[in-house]
Amino acid sequence: MAASIQLGSVTQTTVLNSSDVYPPQRTGDATLGLQVYRANGCAACHTEQVRQEGVTCAVVLTGAGKNPQAVTNLLATLTLTGLTKEAADAVADQITAAGGKVEIHIVPVGTDIDHGWGVRRSVAEDYLHDYPVQLGSLRAGPDLANIGVRAPDANWQLLHLYAPQSVTGTSRMPSFKYLFTVQKVGATPSPDALNLPAAFAAPAGFEVVPKPEARQLAAYLLSLRANVPVYDAPFTPPAQP
Amino acid sequence: MTANETIHPTAPAPEIDASCRLPLLALLVGASVWLVVGTVLALIASIKFHAPEFLAACPLLTYGRVVAAANDALVYGFCLPASLAVIIWVFARLSQTVYTLPLVPVVAAHIWHLGVFIGLLSILLGHSTGFTWLEFPRGGSILLFVAFVLIAIPTAASFGFRLEKDLYPSHWFLLAALLWFPWSYASANIFLVAMPVRGVAQGVVNLWFANNLLYVWFSLVGLGIGFYFLPKLTGRPLQTYYYALYVFWTLALFGTWCGLPQGSPFPAWITTLSSVAAVLLIVPLIGVTVVFGRSLGGPGSDGPMGGPLSFVKFGLVSFLLSTLMYIALACPQISRLLEFTWFGVAQSQLQILGFLAMVLFGAIYYILPRALGFDFIAPQFIRAHCFLAGLGVVFWVAPLALAGYAQGANAYSLDASLNWLRISTLGLGFILLGNLLFALNILAMFLTWKLNLVKTLFAAITAPLKVSEVKS
Structure with a gap:
């Protein structure tokens, strides 16, 4: 249990050469989204850890x-x-x-960094606020430690959850259609309705609207951004434009 | 043993076997049902890789939930209760006494199966804890813990009351297993669920537990049972007692540190220690190889092909292979390629279905007819099961390992491994068929026993009164 003694005292740290603290607390939606991630066993196919050689x-x-x-x-x-x-x-x-x-x-x-899955290795601080920590052990899908950096668009995330093949053609990810409602278009179309390609769209007169769970999960995915240098894993970030 | 039998008034073998009858049935009938449930769930999960849309609309059967439920059904539903059943019988036999308090394990078995049912249902409904191999939420895990302790106490007691005072190597392995599981399961649940540790330390505890369950506990039980049945089934003594003890101590010493992969976001000393310990597993591995090789050589009878001995031998060979795979995964050069791929899944499946489950099948096929006093309804199914299970494990594990290599060599691209995954589904199909035959035999036996019970009861009720009773 030495690990607990060493890691139990991990606190927010400072981003190198900056006064920002890391990691920021996840937003409420993102915190709830972690529970959606857990409930649906996303960690069965996705890791959240970047290795570095x-x-x-x-x-x-x-x-x-x-x-x-x-x-x-x-x-x-x-x-x-x-x-x-x-x-x-x-x-x-x-x-x-x-x-x-x-x-x-x-x-x-490192190979993970060459794949574009992160700019540095994952460190203890990246998981500071999470319960349960979803490290994962199989990469049937890509690593998600930095999915919020790679795909920062919430709409893309929702489309990908509803119909993975609509945004990444050969994906083997199952669709999470049950996180969405297919409803009749009312007097005015819902502003939240997904803008799906024709092949995946709901029948005419219907629209696909994300349930709160889908929004929370997308918010969680967007919050996965382990891209700042910290003491344990230093690197030189690209110059700010 | 023969020297002592003349000194102590030991119970005859049939009487010992009969005293284990009720606990064995209570544990094994449920276990055989969970075995089939687990394999069906695993097959559903496996098919999802060929057709991602297969049952995708149903939240209960989404991949992440089904695969966790399948693994837990196999491990907590089948492997653990079946192991406990075999341990009960082996301890009673080794102690040369009738089993003490047989009703306690019967009650505990029902609590256990209820716990598994609650746990599996919770996972499918999305209430998993999110920790690998510990997915059961409190409602299930507390029942499992209580049931395990309830079974362990009378079993350890029958060890304490043993009339045969000399210890056999299996005693060491199995007694350690009785203590190991409650300790590691309780610690992991306390640190992860009851009073969760912070941040990434959860990952450390989780992986520590996964290793202690799947590697250490499974090895203790599988080897303990294997070392009991090898000499029993071949008629040759175990070669040798001291090698077996050496395996026990080195396994307990090195095994418990393993399982934390190299690249994990943990302090480097943890993963380094883990790798070193895993490489040192080569020591018990060599020990097992020596025991296994020497015990099989020499004169004696190996029994019919496809009988209990074939299962035990297959299981022990699987153990050697799965340990080699485990060691390979801990070597930095190899793990860089194979970590986070299907190779790890292949290793754990080999440990579960190829090693422990096979040893247990062999033991159960040997024990159950003796405990119940009549043979299996369909003994020819045993041979078919052996054939299907052997073929199934090969076709399930080898393609998964190759899929892992294909994935690692191609930047984790799933497409590279898809063809191998297709073959592995076929292997799982064979395993399912074999497991169905096993479950059919167990259930048929249970029903026959019930029927006999009813018949006896009916005969007792309808029997003509004795003349002496009429007179008074």
């Missing part, structure tokens, strides 16, 4: 300085990514000596 350093040029030609020539001879810390420092020194300005970025690597 290590980190590398990358040297990024931020300014060419006074002698751009020399810097460009130098860059062509150097490897800039996949470096160890020491190698990156050496490369950075060389470029700085030639007059360029550089930053060293920390880049996590």
